[in-house]
Amino acid sequence: MDKVARLRQRAKELLEKQEVVGVLGYRASSRPGISQVAFITKTEEVDRLIFDATCSQNLANYLLKVKDKGKVAVVARGCDSRSIVVLLQEKQIERGQVYILGVGCEGVIVQGEKSVSCRSCQYPNPVIYDEMLGEEVHFEPEKVEDEFDRLTPDERWQILSAEVARCIRCYACRQVCPNCYCPVCFVDASMPALVGKTHNVSDNMVFHIMRALHMAGRCVECGACHRACPMGIDLMRFNRQVAKIVRERFGLVAGAKPDEMPALTVFKPEDPQEFIR
Amino acid sequence: MGGNPYQPLPVRIERVTVENEARDLKSFDLRFVNQGERERWQFLPGQFAFLSIAGVGEAPFGIASAPDEELLKFTVKRVGAFTTALHEMEEGAIIGLRGPFGSAYPWTLMQGRDVLIVSGGFSFTTLRAVIVHILKKENRPNYGRLVVVYGARTPGELLYKEELRAWKTNPELELVLCADRVCGGELFGFEGANQGEGKDAVQEGLVPEILKGVKIEADKAVALVCGPPIMLRFTHPVLKEMGFKPEQVFLSLENRMKCGIGKCGHCNIGPKYVCKDGPVFCYEELLRLPEDY
Amino acid sequence: MKVFLKNEDLKKLLARFVQEGRLFAPVRRCGYSGWDRVSSVDEVVLSREQAILQGEEVNTREPAKIFVFPRSETLFEFEGEEAVETGEIPELVVFGLRPCDGRAMAFLERFFVGNGPEDPRVRQRREKVTLIGVACNSPADSCFCTAVGGGPHENKGLDVLLREVAGGFLGEAVTSKGEELLTGFPEATAQQDAEAEKLKANAEATLALKIDLNRLKAALDNGFASPIWERLTLECVNCGACTFLCPTCHCFDVFDETVRGRKRRSRIWDSCQFTLYSQHASGHNPRLNPAARYRNRVMDKFKYTVDMLGEVSCVGCGRCVRVCPAGIDIRVAVAEILKEAAQDGR
Numbered sequence: 005m006d007k008v009a010r011l012r013q014r015a016k017e018l019l020e021k022q023e024v025v026g027v028l029g030y031r032a033s034s035r036p037g038i039s040q041v042a043f044i045t046k047t048e049e050v051d052r053l054i055f056d057a058t059c060s061q062n063l064a065n066y067l068l069k070v071k072d073k074g075k076v077a078v079v080a081r082g083c084d085s086r087s088i089v090v091l092l093q094e095k096q097i098e099r100g101q102v103y104i105l106g107v108g109c110e111g112v113i114v115q116g117e118k119s120v121s122c123r124s125c126q127y128p129n130p131v132i133y134d135e136m137l138g139e140e141v142h143f144e145p146e147k148v149e150d151e152f153d154r155l156t157p158d159e160r161w162q163i164l165s166a167e168v169a170r171c172i173r174c175y176a177c178r179q180v181c182p183n184c185y186c187p188v189c190f191v192d193a194s195m196p197a198l199v200g201k202t203h204n205v206s207d208n209m210v211f212h213i214m215r216a217l218h219m220a221g222r223c224v225e226c227g228a229c230h231r232a233c234p235m236g237i238d239l240m241r242f243n244r245q246v247a248k249i250v251r252e253r254f255g256l257v258a259g260a261k262p263d264e265m266p267a268l269t270v271f272k273p274e275d276p277q278e279f280i281r
Numbered sequence: 282m283g284g285n286p287y288q289p290l291p292v293r294i295e296r297v298t299v300e301n302e303a304r305d306l307k308s309f310d311l312r313f314v315n316q317g318e319r320e321r322w323q324f325l326p327g328q329f330a331f332l333s334i335a336g337v338g339e340a341p342f343g344i345a346s347a348p349d350e351e352l353l354k355f356t357v358k359r360v361g362a363f364t365t366a367l368h369e370m371e372e373g374a375i376i377g378l379r380g381p382f383g384s385a386y387p388w389t390l391m392q393g394r395d396v397l398i399v400s401g402g403f404s405f406t407t408l409r410a411v412i413v414h415i416l417k418k419e420n421r422p423n424y425g426r427l428v429v430v431y432g433a434r435t436p437g438e439l440l441y442k443e444e445l446r447a448w449k450t451n452p453e454l455e456l457v458l459c460a461d462r463v464c465g466g467e468l469f470g471f472e473g474a475n476q477g478e479g480k481d482a483v484q485e486g487l488v489p490e491i492l493k494g495v496k497i498e499a500d501k502a503v504a505l506v507c508g509p510p511i512m513l514r515f516t517h518p519v520l521k522e523m524g525f526k527p528e529q530v531f532l533s534l535e536n537r538m539k540c541g542i543g544k545c546g547h548c549n550i551g552p553k554y555v556c557k558d559g560p561v562f563c564y565e566e567l568l569r570l571p572e573d574y
Numbered sequence: 575m576k577v578f579l580k581n582e583d584l585k586k587l588l589a590r591f592v593q594e595g596r597l598f599a600p601v602r603r604c605g606y607s608g609w610d611r612v613s614s615v616d617e618v619v620l621s622r623e624q625a626i627l628q629g630e631e632v633n634t635r636e637p638a639k640i641f642v643f644p645r646s647e648t649l650f651e652f653e654g655e656e657a658v659e660t661g662e663i664p665e666l667v668v669f670g671l672r673p674c675d676g677r678a679m680a681f682l683e684r685f686f687v688g689n690g691p692e693d694p695r696v697r698q699r700r701e702k703v704t705l706i707g708v709a710c711n712s713p714a715d716s717c718f719c720t721a722v723g724g725g726p727h728e729n730k731g732l733d734v735l736l737r738e739v740a741g742g743f744l745g746e747a748v749t750s751k752g753e754e755l756l757t758g759f760p761e762a763t764a765q766q767d768a769e770a771e772k773l774k775a776n777a778e779a780t781l782a783l784k785i786d787l788n789r790l791k792a793a794l795d796n797g798f799a800s801p802i803w804e805r806l807t808l809e810c811v812n813c814g815a816c817t818f819l820c821p822t823c824h825c826f827d828v829f830d831e832t833v834r835g836r837k838r839r840s841r842i843w844d845s846c847q848f849t850l851y852s853q854h855a856s857g858h859n860p861r862l863n864p865a866a867r868y869r870n871r872v873m874d875k876f877k878y879t880v881d882m883l884g885e886v887s888c889v890g891c892g893r894c895v896r897v898c899p900a901g902i903d904i905r906v907a908v909a910e911i912l913k914e915a916a917q918d919g920r
Contacts, residue, residue, distance in 0.1 A: 033901040035715070040901035041809040061900065065811070115605060170608065172636070172645055172843070176813035176899050192850055195362045201829060201842050202646035232899030234815045235635060236604045286691040287649045287828075287839070288657035335652035336837035338830045340855070360855045375655045510858065537854055539828040542691040545844070546825035547851060551873070552881035557690060571798040573870070574860050 007107060007138035008055050011079065014105060014137065015050040018077050024103055025074035028066055030059040037115070041066050055079060055137075057113040062228040064088050064182035071097050078102055079137075081109035083226035085130035086259025087182040090222050093259075093266055096185060106133025108141030114231055121227035121240050124148045132262050152245060164242070168208040170235045173201070177229035177239055178215065183222045190214060216242035221250045221267030224258045286542050289333040289377030290318055295352055297372055302437035305359040306403055307368055308345065310352040314375060322381065324348060325388055326410035327533060327561045330355070330380025331541055334370075338363040341538045341556070343407035344381065347414035353378070356406045356440055382541045384561045386411060387531055391503050395425035397495070399516055401432050401488045401508035405440050407533055408507055416453055428497055432459035432488040439483070459484045459491040489515035492523075499524030506564075507533040510574075517564070527565035534560050534567075534574060550574045577759035578766055580742040581620055587755070589615040591667040598641070600670045602628065606635045609668075622670060622708045623738060632714040633891055637821035638675040639682055641668055642699040645818075645843055649695070649828070652837040660838070663695070667704045673728040673735070674719045674891040676707045678821030680731030681879075681887055685824055689883065704751055707732040708743075711773045713780050716892030718905060721785040724889055726777040727770070737770040744770045785908055787876070787886055793915035794877040802914055803865040806907050809900035812864050814845030816894035816902075817871065822879075822887040825851075846870050872907055 005013070015027040031042035031052040039058040043066070044050055063078050064087035070076050080088060085106060091097050108129045111122030123146040130136075152160065175191075178184045191199045191211055199214070200207035216223075225247055229239045251257060253276050256267040296310040309332075313319045324330075324344060332355060333339035340363045346354035359368045370376065386407075396415065400408050408431070415424050429448075433439045439458065448456045463485040484491055488508065504525050506516055513532060520530055536548035536555040543557035551571045553559065562570075579587070591597035592615045599618045601610040607630035612618055619625040626632060650657040671679075679700070686696035710717070710726035719725055729735035733752035736743040744762050747753040762770075817823040827844035830837065844851060847868070852861040861867045879887040888904070895903050 034903040034906050035895070035901070038901045043808050061809075066809075069808070170603075172814075172818050174814040174818045174845070175848075176811070176815045176897075179811035179813040180899050195365070197362075200831060201827065202831070202840060203842065204646070228899075232811075232813070232815075234819055234897035235608075236606060285650070285657070285659075285694050287694075289655070291655040333655075333839075334830075335655050336830050336832050339828070339839075358855075364855075377655045377657075509856075535854065537852055539826065539841075539844075542693075543689070544686060544693055544824065544826075545828065545841075546846065547844070549870075549874075549878065552878035571873075573798075573866070 008053070010137045011055055011105060011107070012050045012053050014135070015044060015053055015077065016047050018103065019045070019047045019050070023075070024077040026070060027053065027077040027079075027105075028063050028070060029053045029079040029105075030055060030061070037113075043070055053079075055107060057111060057118075060112045060114060060228065060231045061180060062087055062182050062226045064091055065180055065228070067091070067097060067102065068182065068185055071101055075101055075103065077105055079105050079107055080130050080133065081107055082125065082127035082129050082131065083109075083224045085132050086127060086224040086257075087226065089132055089259035089262045090224065090266060091182060092262065093269075104130065104133040104135075106130035106136045107138060108136075110141055110143065112227065112231065119227050119230060119240070120146075120148060121225050121230070121244070125225075126257075127224075127260065131260055148244075152241070164209065164212075165205050167237045167241065168212050169205050171203065171208040171212070171237055172235060173203055173208070173211070174234060176232040176234060180228045180232040181219075183219055184215070190218075212239070212242055216246045219243055220246050221254070221256060221269070222258050223247055287379070287540070289331065289339065289379040291315065291375050292353070292378045294370055294372050294374050294376065297370070300356060300440045300442075302435075305368075306356060306438075306440065307359075308354055308356045308440075309367070309370075310346075310354050311376075311378060312352055313378075319351070322353075324381035325385035326414050327385035327407055328381040328383050329407070329541075329560060330378055330382060332357070332367060333377030333379060334363065334366050335377065337366045339377065339379065340364065341382070341541060343404075343410075343533070343560075345406040345409045347410045347417065349417060350413065354409075356403060358403055379541065382556055384559055386505055386533075386561050387503065387563070392423050393425065395497060395502035396427050397497055397502050397504045398427075398429040398431070399488060399492055399504060399506045399508070399520075400430070401512040402434070402438070403440060404507040404509065404533070404535075405431055408505065409441055409444070411505065412448070412454065416451070421453055425501060426497065427454040428457070428495060429454060430457045430459070430488060430492050430495060432461070432486075432491060434461045436460045436463060436483045457484070457491060457495065458482070459486050459488060461485075461487060487515070488512055489519050492516065492519050495523075497523065499526075499529065502529065504530045505533075506530060527568055528563060530564035532562055532564055532567060534562060536560075536574060575747075576762040576767060577745045577756050578742060578762040579736070579745050579756075579759050583759065584620055584736070584743055585615055585618075588612075588618060588620075588667075588669060596664065596666050598666060598668045600625065600630060600634045602630050603635075605629070606631045608635050609638075609640065618669065621738060623711055626712060631896070632710060632712070632717060633672045633675065633893070634670070635819065635893070635897075637819060637891065637893065638668060638671040638679060638705070639821050639824075641666060641703045641705075642679065642682055642696050643686070643824060643826075647695065647841055649839045649841055652839070657839075663698045663702050665702045667706065669706045669708075671705060671707050671732070672710055672891070673707060673726060673730070673732070674717075674724055674889040675821050676705060676731035676735075677719075677724050677728065677889045678731065678891070679705060681822050681883075681885065681889075682824060683731070684883060704734075704755065705732045706734045706736060706755070709735060709737040709770075709774070709777075711738055711777050713777055714892060716895045717781060717890060718783040718785075718892065719890035720778060720781040721783040721905075722787065722886050722888050722890045725774075726781065727774040737773070739766050739769045739773065783905060786912070789915070790876050790908060790912060791880055793911050793920060794873055796920060797911055797915070798869070798873075800911070800914060802907075802910055803869040806902070806910065807865045807868040810847075810864055810868055810902055811900055812847050812849060812867060813899065814843070814847055815897045815899065817845040817847055818843050819893040819897055821889055821891055821893070822875070846874075872904065872911075875904075876908070
């Protein structure tokens, strides 16, 4: 039985037995190559569920939206499952609230292309699940040759400025990210105001850098933010860099090990601290 | 109001009055800095204006003074960044004023009729303007009975206490004051008014409840209602019982506003903008609009 | 009168504006095209059909509204508490906007200028910009301008409409500004005219969607409490992508800032899809529920602007359909609303 057939069968069973109130997954949209999120609550609708390379949203984000409805089943790839781990670690959801239908992923394809995040993905399979739909996926992740580290700060600033110059502050990146669940985002603070609201490069930089820093140790590099951006900004440039620094300095990858706390929530004596003299 | 509708005019704060015992409601009496601007600044009670502080921001407030008063009065509750900055301003400081905007109370319809005012909390501001305007010697004969029901959470939260005291004994209007909670004999900041002593009383009870005790011939009257959403909800059935038809009831609504001229979109209720088509709405019209407020 | 501009003639015409530093044209970015000030006329792909083949989309990602209603703008500066006008509004020429954007410009002009107190900056910007639109010969699958009263070769709101034919463009002046621009070009032949008409018919034939706008208005008049809104918005994440890229969305936030010691009042785009958009100072928020916010957007496009100004403000450009991170399609929403109304016998 293929993954999708298995998914539909299990969704039907879980709903029939009332083990869950709904199944969070994906469905086709009105347009080819684009999927939408689906929250299936009726057994007769399970055939709307799909799973393929068009499924671009991180479902952990939607988990926060539906968690109050009761126990929910959720389809989770490697990145989604790591996001779920982060949410569990941060006590935004409880393990008993979710039934994780794990599934291996070969990457999201948008307009015929697979992003760098997907091509270099080290976690195509879920790190946490209640059951697996189908076999695990194995592929050789691409090695990302990154020039960025060899650039001077000024050169990096040029590259980043060019990217954020076209940011229209629609906050699609923030809204699709499972980690951005603050009731009042720092950009909306008014007493005091923390970030300028206009679209000049300076204000945009503050927003994107701050958001990336808020993601340190939490971002699973799913790429949902990059896919959501209507202006095609290379947002993963920010997040990838921060994730790299966390990996190198703390040896931790966000959400990879359910028992490990996120890098910036814990202090260990052996943490590198050469900046303290 | 010509020129650029986004640009405020400079006004000087002549007087600051703390209105309530919580000290988060202050009235500001303003005078135009530039000669001749007061004469050009024509408005009717019900309208509102934006107060502005350079570098801080602006916010909309109902005009609490009557058209013939020399100074413009605004009563402001401290809730956020702008109102905090405004509350920290002292007499003599210059701020900005932008307006007048919006619809006024239905002055033409009110001619020759009894006027029933029902108000709660600090929404009473524009209704002070109405009362002062009607009580003006030249204006008073144009209206019938003026009956005012005004309540707050506690007597200490009532606005314009000096004037309320004077109005209590003014035969030209009938003033009924109430508070959710009236604590025994002594009342903060409102000496001389105590529970259950005839005309001078601040009665204990919610505004809609106290309203039930008012005797007025609805078909000769117009009701002006202004208060928090919950008060409005409970007042409508009472007015209906009293015989008021939706066409005779007028509400002043509030909403989040930025431009005040019907461009920025924030204050829409369906296809209407509270800043432009309101803030005064006939209840009959409101019933036809989506419940998006 | 319809004139004909050979490709080289159009290039020469645009080169003049490039030299003056005031031409904006679509420029290819990664997977779409955006507006950029052109520094060399060779940068401009005159043939929009060619541009589409080279990887641009049918219309620019950002709508042409940025030329009258930019993303952020200083309204004025302060000297003490006095407002001081600031920022000369430059004269610009925009080449390559589509009829849908033109129609949207006409709507924005009506809304900001011809409707109650006028917005002086929008008026000035419109006066100082020349809009040279290019008709669509190959609409995209996300386009539906004809369904909302527009068309791929319509000229409403533009100063000039260019229609691509063999060897160049048919040019129609729509305003006196446009007439001035097109002086001196030869009259188009009957053959060229026929060619343009054929291309128009072909384009229209690909735009299959039809919407009964009157029925839709009636459905929305009664549709405020419909369960449809909840159903349609589970996936909505409440970002501002649809509203910011919509050519007719006009909401803005006004706020003060101090830049290099100078105080000023500015405005930026705001979106009714943001939670804080409708929050009162008292803390009350009439549109706390995301479904209420999505409802407001659809209602505004197809009902509220009809009530206010007598016209539907969706121009069928398809941008919201293409950029929505949740894949929400306003055409689907409209179809659902009509279906529900039909089922209820409305």
